[in-house]
Amino acid sequence: MKNIAVSARQISASIANASILRGIDLDLPAGRWTSVVGPNGAGKSTLLKVLAGLLRHARVQGRVQLLGRALADIPARERARQLAWLGQNESAAEDLPAYDVAMLGRLPHRAWMAPASDADHAAVQQALHTTQAWDWRDRPLSELSGGERQRVLLARALAVQAPVLLMDEPLANLDPPHQTDWLHTVRDLVGQGGTVVSVLHEVSIALQADDMLIMAAGGVVHHGPCQSTATHAALEQVFERRIQVREIDGLWMALPRMER
Numbered sequence: 001m002k003n004i005a006v007s008a009r010q011i012s013a014s015i016a017n018a019s020i021l022r023g024i025d026l027d028l029p030a031g032r033w034t035s036v037v038g039p040n041g042a043g044k045s046t047l048l049k050v051l052a053g054l055l056r057h058a059r060v061q062g063r064v065q066l067l068g069r070a071l072a073d074i075p076a077r078e079r080a081r082q083l084a085w086l087g088q089n090e091s092a093a094e095d096l097p098a099y100d101v102a103m104l105g106r107l108p109h110r111a112w113m114a115p116a117s118d119a120d121h122a123a124v125q126q127a128l129h130t131t132q133a134w135d136w137r138d139r140p141l142s143e144l145s146g147g148e149r150q151r152v153l154l155a156r157a158l159a160v161q162a163p164v165l166l167m168d169e170p171l172a173n174l175d176p177p178h179q180t181d182w183l184h185t186v187r188d189l190v191g192q193g194g195t196v197v198s199v200l201h202e203v204s205i206a207l208q209a210d211d212m213l214i215m216a217a218g219g220v221v222h223h224g225p226c227q228s229t230a231t232h233a234a235l236e237q238v239f240e241r242r243i244q245v246r247e248i249d250g251l252w253m254a255l256p257r258m259e260r
């Protein structure tokens with residue numbers, strides 16, 4: 001049987017009496033990258049927040065397990081070591097230098113008020129080099145461009161060195177070469193046994209994942225391998241056949257469908 005990193009049973013969520021997620025069941029295998037795609041408003045970000053235990057202002061029903069334990073039973077610090085999070089349009093400590101922002105990812109590893117250890121500095125340095133954000137480590141977050149800022153926030157998530165990494169639109173503001181770098185970073189993490197779940201609007205990048213979770217109207221309409229024709233058909237369907245999935249140079253890509 002596959003090792004399951006994150007599982008959800010009968011997840012429903014409502015905010016201000018509006019139903020946002022409806023009866024979601026899923027098992028996300030460990031050591032794989034799952035991309036979550038679907039139209040605007042489908043509930044992707046909400047689902048990711050539920051999986052991370054971050055949806056406090058909503059009424060959430062159902063059960064989430066992280067690495068075989070009920071998420072609600074895992075103490076906050078331990079959870080923060082096991083599950084790293086990169087949110088969408090996240091506000092962060094804007095006045096802090098990039099290095100210190102990335103160091104925030106090490107907080108779950110540090111004793112209260114303890115100085116950063118050699119291991120903490122090594123993790124932060126490695127993360128900032130991985131996202132190519134090392135050169136502006138001394139600059140405050142508020143002075144960075146959108147893409148530079150995103151790479152620092154990604155470094156913060158990587159610095160946690162958690163076995164499970166959830167990311168909501170991690171490619172926001174990243175230029176194409178850094179999108180490719182992100183792809184390689186995720187592949188490396190998964191190659192080392194990590195589990196990555198990412199909400200993506202860049203469908204061609206999402207198709208490079210191992211598995212794809214396709215959402216619409218608060219539910220999961222398909223969950224399967226990115227290579228499978230059933231996944232490609234579900235993808236074209238959920239986007240109203242306004243995209244088409246094609247193989248180019250051995251890679252599955254989503255292209256706009258030009259005929260109307």
Ligand SMILES: Nc1ncnc2c1ncn2[C@@H]1O[C@H](COP(=O)(O)OP(=O)(O)OP(=O)(O)O)[C@@H](O)[C@H]1O
Pocket residue numbers: 015016018020038039040041042043044045046047
């Ligand atoms: N705080 C909130 N109050 C009311 N409705 C909300 C709130 N947050 C989300 N929603 C609604 O829940 C639905 C799902 O939102 P969610 O952000 O999860 O969608 P999404 O699939 O991530 O969308 P997008 O692709 O546009 O980012 C949307 O209709 C949204 O308007």
